[in-house]
Amino acid sequence: MNTQPIILDTDPGVDDALAIMLALGSSELNVMGICTVSGNVPLNTGTRNAQGLLQLLDCPEIPVFAGADLPLKRDPVFATEVHGESGMGQAVLPEPSRDVKGDAVEFLVQTLSDQPGEITIIAVGPLTNLALVEQRQPGTLQKAKQVIVMGGAIAETGNSTPVAEFNFYADPHAAHTVVHSGAALLIVPLDATRQVKLSETDIENQIAPMKTVASQFVVDAVQNVFALYRQLGREPIVYLHDPLAVGAAIAPELLRAETLYIDIETTGDLTLGQVVTDRRGLPSPYRLGTPVDCAMHVNTEAFLSLFLKRIF
Ligand code: BDR
Ligand code: CA
Secondary structure, three states: OOOEEEEEEEOOOHHHHHHHHHHHOOOOEEEEEEEEOOOOOOHHHHHHHHHHHHHHOOOOOOOEEEOOOOOOOOOOOOOHHHHOOOOOOOOOOOOOOOOOOEEHHHHHHHHHHHOOOOOEEEEOOOOHHHHHHHHHOOOHHHHOOEEEEEOOOOOOOOOOOOOOOHHHHHOHHHHHHHHOOOOOEEEEOHHHHOOOEEEHHHHHHHHHHHOOHHHHHHHHHOHHHHHHHHHOOOOOEEEOHHHHHHHHHHOHHHEEEEEEEEEEOOOOOOOOOOEEEOOOOOOHHHOOOEEEEEEEEEOHHHHHHHHHHHOO
16 A cells, blocks of 8 residues: 655644544554644644654654744634643643654755655644745645645634634634645635534543543543533534544545635634635636635545544
């Protein structure tokens, strides 16, 4: 089997941790490195989470590269109410045994330039690092075989604001740069990721009984998310936003994409980070935005089964 080299760009984050576990548990993928970015938690916290998780999973040799600690232009926003102050819910990770390997933007520029057409980037945090790659060396993202991005809300409501999804809201200018980069882009928006979730019962019945270090980590990590849902008067669930973006690299047939003309709002007070989709069906001079493949449909059952098999 051919193994796809990937670089994960992430803001760890509970579902980011699950995405890392899925990537490491999948022989179709070769994780060349993990790049971190400010997002769910501040950069240093997220970087330590990536290192600690690799330690816990017995993969300390996978290099971690630290990236942007601030969005391009806007003030930073975090999602600690969802992921907990540490970003890992109630889970406690071991001390990392290796240092950070280097700078994420430099690593991305270098690797994509050295191996044009070969690397898949899976970006599951704010897109600041990827935008900085384009600023440093324009055209570099086009050298990726594919750039899979978890972000945005197309027909769905947002999760950070009524219209904006967290990763695009946290750095809308970066999302704008990446969407217009001309890279081979696949966006995996909330429209797709809200089709894949685990309930508290799923965790209790299918993960807790394994009683391994990794399964206990998952049980502890998701508790914060469950508590938040309870507080909102909703059934406790955890969405597998970021794992689905990894799933798109492992088994692309599980997702069905539509090519949509989109743009990203970078100035609106109420609409910052919104994906604006032109569905008017007008010919090119009148059309807004740029054509991007957006995953809108998921084979939910097949993905959940793959996820649960692979993460342990
Ligand atoms: C995205 O926002 C973050 O909180 C998650 O890790 C995911 O990448 C979902 O909107
Ligand atoms: Ca994330």
